[in-house]
Amino acid sequence: MNYHIREPKVPTMSQISLTDIHKQFPGRGKKGGWKALDGVSLEIAAGEIVGLLGPSGCGKSTLLNIVAGLDTTFEGKFSIQGKSLTEQIGAGFRIAYVFQEARLMPWRTLRQNIEFVLEAADFARTEWPGRIDKVLSLVELSKFADFYPLQLSGGMQQRASIARAFAIEPDILLMDEPFSALDELTARRLRESLLHIWSAFRSTILFVSHNAFESTYLGDRVYIMSPGPGGRIKEQINLTHIPRPRSYEDSALFEQSKRVVESLRRHMGELVE
Ligand SMILES: Nc1ncnc2c1ncn2[C@@H]1O[C@H](COP(=O)(O)OP(=O)(O)OP(=O)(O)O)[C@@H](O)[C@H]1O
Numbered sequence: 001m002n003y004h005i006r007e008p009k010v011p012t013m014s015q016i017s018l019t020d021i022h023k024q025f026p027g028r029g030k031k032g033g034w035k036a037l038d039g040v041s042l043e044i045a046a047g048e049i050v051g052l053l054g055p056s057g058c059g060k061s062t063l064l065n066i067v068a069g070l071d072t073t074f075e076g077k078f079s080i081q082g083k084s085l086t087e088q089i090g091a092g093f094r095i096a097y098v099f100q101e102a103r104l105m106p107w108r109t110l111r112q113n114i115e116f117v118l119e120a121a122d123f124a125r126t127e128w129p130g131r132i133d134k135v136l137s138l139v140e141l142s143k144f145a146d147f148y149p150l151q152l153s154g155g156m157q158q159r160a161s162i163a164r165a166f167a168i169e170p171d172i173l174l175m176d177e178p179f180s181a182l183d184e185l186t187a188r189r190l191r192e193s194l195l196h197i198w199s200a201f202r203s204t205i206l207f208v209s210h211n212a213f214e215s216t217y218l219g220d221r222v223y224i225m226s227p228g229p230g231g232r233i234k235e236q237i238n239l240t241h242i243p244r245p246r247s248y249e250d251s252a253l254f255e256q257s258k259r260v261v262e263s264l265r266r267h268m269g270e271l272v273e
Pocket residue numbers: 025026028034035036054055056057058059060061062063228
């Protein structure tokens with residue numbers, strides 16, 4: 001079996017680089033368009049976990065969609081290790097996406113859901129069982145491999161969707177409010193599961209959250225965006241000094257999440273059209 005666990009990456013050079021990104025949606029707003037992003041620049045190193053926070057409508061999901069390659073109609077420069085996303089994907093670069101809902105196929109078991117993405121990502125069939133066992137065990141769902149999603153709780157389904165995302169060993173994992181639909185205790189367990197599986201793969205993670213404490217618990221850094229229309233990055237907060245594995249009881253987490261909330265407050269209401 002050709003399955004390996006990655007060594008921790010040393011975050012040196014930028015992996016994801018966005019420079020002066022502008023995005024306008026057509027057919028909405030006074031001037032015939034709706035400005036979603038207004039000059040966003042950010043740099044993320046390989047293996048980093050970075051959060052995007054900001055008020056509803058400031059363009060967080062739009063930004064994730066650009067990095068995912070789902071939206072290509074924007075202005076500005078977006079590169080992955082100095083090359084275009086298309087070139088990188090052609091060279092075997094992999095991106096996975098986790099949404100607020102698990103989005104598993106209900107007619108397939110967990111194993112079959114994961115097989116589906118392994119096939120789409122062109123992994124040899126001989127590798128499938130090893131990969132599936134590994135990711136399901138990392139999220140503690142080994143016993144449920146042959147269950148259908150609707151036989152599991154919402155939290156278990158979301159854990160399975162995280163396992164599915166990691167099964168393809170993504171270079172980048174994008175997550176759009178992955179735990180916001182769950183109760184706090186379930187969300188806590190899932191964040192722990194996420195960091196546990198991340199520590200085996202060291203994918204770069206870019207996530208969107210409305211939860212300051214969650215962002216502080218997960219992130220190496222968080223970017224704070226200003227309100228839309230035309231969201232921009234206003235500030236970044238470094239969290240690398242909080243040691244991993246992190247504890248929910250660590251007072252440094254509370255301190256830093258207070259800083260995140262203060263920053264969000266400070267940057268609210270700056271842009272009014
Ligand atoms: N396909 C679209 N067509 C037109 N406008 C859009 C489209 N998608 C997003 N928008 C608008 O662009 C702006 C940014 O949307 P986006 O979903 O990126 O915000 P967000 O920060 O992720 O919001 P939320 O936190 O509520 O999910 C919003 O005003 C939204 O209404």
